[in-house]
Amino acid sequence: MSSPVLRQILISALCVSVCVLPRGVVGAPPAKSQPPAVVYASGDLVRVVRKETLQFNKEPFLGAPKGQEFTVLKHEPGKGPVYLAFLQKEGGVIAVTLPEESLELVAPDGWMILLRGCQAFRDQRFEEAGKLLARAVQDAAYKAVATEVLGRVEAIMGAARQILQVEGDAALKASPENYGARLVAGQKFFAEAVSGGRGLAGDLASRGFMSLAISLDDGIERLSARVCPRKEAGGVEIPATRLAREEVAAHAMQAAFSVVRCRQAIAVRRMVEAKGYIEDGLRAEPARPELKAMQTKVLADIADAEDRYNAALSNQKRNLPQALLALERGLKTCADLPQLIKLREDLSGALEEKTAPPVTPAFLSIAKTSVPSATLEEGRRLYTTRCTQCHDLEMLDKRTVTAWKSEVAGMARRAKIDDKQQDVIVQYLAAAQVVAAQPPARKSE
Ligand code: HEC
Known part of the structure; x- marks a missing residue:
């Protein structure tokens, strides 16, 4: 699938509300003895439940730590992995995969339920919209805004229903005068409800809830076209939108993509x-809750x-091991802090002695190992090339040889190394640990 096609799927996945009723009974009935398979719908949010590696075109692509969340693009239970959306730096969407059993559904929170309720209204699934919005009202954080939306949506749906009833009443149609009067009354009622809804959509946009505003306004637009096809009926004018619709829609989309990125x-x-994505996203949709929550943590x-950077800097001369530790911790918390990256370059020599010392005569004399130096060199080569594809090397003294x-062994599948190569790496690590504890640099002084 090409990136534009995937992008379209992601857009609909992010924007089309999906069923939030209990899952597990979808598609073909499962074989008798098996429990019903979990089925993820396009647009569902799922969470990784164990260390995993994302696959792209059936090749390892990137590590996915436990807890990472993804938007589902496609899932056919029992027929292989789950397809998940991944946004590339340049903006393209690719479909990466993870095995079914490594994922679980993220239960939608109050915000998700509110947003999906608005999107259901937009898509004219009125019963579902009513149910979801009523659920959102139960959420303490969104009670106020959900109550407003539910009130407006119910008024609009009620008025529309009344018009449809009049239109469908054959007996009433027999008396054109009566019919006309009832229709105009219904339309006036509808126009009033729409006016309230349009007002709320405008209000939501000015409060920074672009995605709610555009869904509500879109829903009104579609419903009006159905029940009052002419803008003016019986002297009643259906109030026009108060949104700069294209702009608000584009902002809502940008915020949704920022959340994924x-x-x-x-x-x-x-x-x-x-932090950059959060800023972009909040510029587009200032009240977007997921972005605000992530902002605090980031x-x-x-x-x-x-x-950590400051600690590393001040320890650099006095206590190098302490400085290296602070550097490592800092990079684990934030891998792309420019000053930490610069410091890592400055300290790369010292860092190498602590993470992967080269196999030199000094190394051999300190390590006092019976392992041939060619094996140690091969171990170091494998370790520094295969084990650095996804992350930096760790301090050798961080764990015992057994733990290493x-x-x-745990990383072997990801690094695509066999048992023999694992042994060679471990042999190198065991010797290197002795050397790192007593750097050759000092010996040669
Ligand atoms: C395909 C990517 C990938 C490759 C290749 C890889 N790792 Fe990892 N590794 C990860 C990810 C992702 C994490 C952190 C999240 C996790 O624990 O799964 C990690 C974590 C670690 C940790 C820290 C574990 C902890 O709990 O603190 C160590 C140590 C480690 N890897 C060693 C290695 C070694 C040794 C190799 C080479 C044999 C290797 N890695 C190759 C992806 C990889």
């Missing part, structure tokens, strides 16, 4: 990049990484 950046700890992590062994 921000989630991706946070998953790989690129907090500075995430700013705290950046501040924390800045503290299980870490290497």
Whole structure:
């Protein structure tokens, strides 16, 4: 599938409300003995429940830490993995996959329910809209705004129903005068309700809820076209929109994409990049709750990484191991803080001695190992090339040799290394750990 096609799927996935009724009974009936399969709908939000690796075109693509959330593009239960949306830097959408059993559905929160309620109204699924909005009213955080929306939507749906009833009343039609009068009365009633709804949509936009505003206004637009096809009926004018509709729609879309990008950046700890997406998204939709929630966390992590940077800087001369530790912790919190990246370059020599010392004569004399140096070199080569594809190397003293062994085994599938290569890496790590504890640099002084 090409990126524009996927982009379209993602747009509808993000914007089309999906069923929020209990899942699990969709599609073909499952085989007798099996429990009903979980089925994700396009647009569902899912969470990764264990360490995973995203696949793209059946190749490992990127690590996905436990807890990362994705928007589902496509899922056919029992027929392979779940397709998830991934936004590339340049703006293209690709479909990455994860196995079904590594995902769980994220239960929609008050905001999601409110948004989906508005989107159901937009798509003229009135019964569902009523149910969802009534549920959103139960949420303390969104009670006020959900109550307003529900009130307006109910008034509009009620008035529309009345018009349709009059139009469908054959007995009434037999007396044209009566019919005309009832129709005009219904239309006036509808126009009043629309006026309230248009007003609320305008109000929501000025309060920064672009995605609610455009869904509500779109729904009114469509419903008006159905029940009052002519803008003026019996002297009644249906109030026009109060939104700059194209602009508001574009802003709502941009905010939805920013949410996806921000989630991706946070998953790989690129907090500075995430901060940029949050700012873009909030410029487009200032009240977007997901962005505000992520903003709090991202700013705290950046501040924390800045503290680590300062600690590393002040320790650089006095206590190098301490400085390296602070540097490592800082980069774990925020992998793209420019000053930390610069410091890592400045300290790269010292860092190498602590993470992957080269196999030199000094190394061999300190390590006192029976492992041939060619094997150690091969181990180092594998370790520094295969294990750095997704993350930096860690301090060797961070774990025991036994723990390293299980870490290497755990990462072997991702790094695509076999048992033999695992052994070679572990042999190198065991020797290197001894060396790192007693840097050759000091020996040669
Ligand atoms: C395809 C990507 C990928 C490759 C290749 C990879 N890792 Fe990882 N590794 C990850 C991800 C993602 C995490 C962090 C999230 C997690 O724990 O799953 C991680 C975490 C780690 C951790 C920290 C675990 C912890 O709990 O603190 C260590 C240590 C590690 N990897 C070692 C290795 C070694 C050794 C190799 C090479 C044999 C390797 N990695 C290759 C993706 C990869």
